[in-house]
């Protein structure tokens with residue numbers, strides 16, 4: 001499982017930001033050729049991003065490039081970018097499984113022999129894309145995650161965007177379900193007020209509660225806040241360890257159900273605890289913790 005707690009957008013036409021983007025510790029950097037770049041700057045940005053992939057050290061961050069749609073600049077983006085070996089492409093405004101098939105065909109033709117296959121992350125930000133999200137997620141084995149773009153989505157459905165975000169609750173839940181049904185990750189929309197740390201913390205905590213595995217990020221100051229939310233807390237790790245202990249003891253006594261703090265522990269609780277411990281191990285947080 002890839003860690004994608006934070007995926008930092010870096011405008012593809014900003015050499016300074018492209019140069020420094022690796023130092024912030026985001027799980028992924030998204031070098032953006034789409035909406036952060038004006039049409040007259042697309043060609044220059046594409047070359048800058050290609051150079052960045054070759055020469056900038058993004059450390060442990062997954063390298064992702066947001067391409068344009070195939071009916072605009074996307075084909076040229078793929079031809080130039082894929083040979084520079086990004087880990088993944090973020091495909092915007094995906095409407096249906098056929099959009100993924102079309103991108104896969106262009107990507108496969110652009111890959112060099114022996115190159116590690118480039119993964120795809122589908123950005124779901126249109127009403128049709130949301131309606132088809134499960135088919136999109138299952139369209140090809142390259143699809144590793146669905147990401148949600150709430151600004152384009154709410155604009156398209158004519159909803160008013162609010163801090164409370166009630167208007168995107170259903171969309172968020174549908175997206176998490178579609179991703180889970182296809183066995184891929186769900187990544188939440190960016191929080192656009194970069195100066196509102198407590199709002200970001202609340203928003204990220206709610207996204208985690210809904211089942212998202214991380215968030216798109218627009219500013220480096222948002223990264224630590226989001227990591228602290230998506231990292232399992234000592235309390236969660238301690239609870240998970242006690243769940244595993246309790247179920248092992250019950251199994252040794254011939255039962256598949258245990259009791260912990262007066263609450264039933266059975267298979268789904270155990271699998272939640274195992275997911276927490278798996279994430280804790282990935283993050284090196286799997287020390288003995290007392291809840």
Ligand SMILES: CC(C)(COP(=O)(O)OP(=O)(O)OC[C@H]1O[C@@H](n2cnc3c(N)ncnc32)[C@H](O)[C@@H]1OP(=O)(O)O)[C@@H](O)C(=O)NCCC(=O)NCCSC(=O)C[C@@](O)(CC(=O)O)C(=O)O
Pocket residue numbers: 008009010011016017018020021032035036125148149150151152153189190194218219220221
């Ligand atoms: C928001 C703001 C203007 C704030 O500026 P500020 O100046 O207040 O930032 P400060 O914090 O003061 O910066 C302190 C230092 O960090 C550096 N620094 C800042 N941001 C950095 C960064 N991202 N990467 C590397 N470095 C960075 C900066 O250069 C400075 O470095 P230095 O001068 O050396 O000290 C700035 O962050 C920014 O431009 N973000 C990227 C915005 C963007 O990419 N949007 C498009 C993608 S979203 C999207 O498309 C979603 C969606 O698809 C969703 C949907 O559909 O719903 C859609 O369509 O909307």
Ligand SMILES: [Mg+2]
Pocket residue numbers: 035092125149151152
């Ligand atoms: Mg968008």
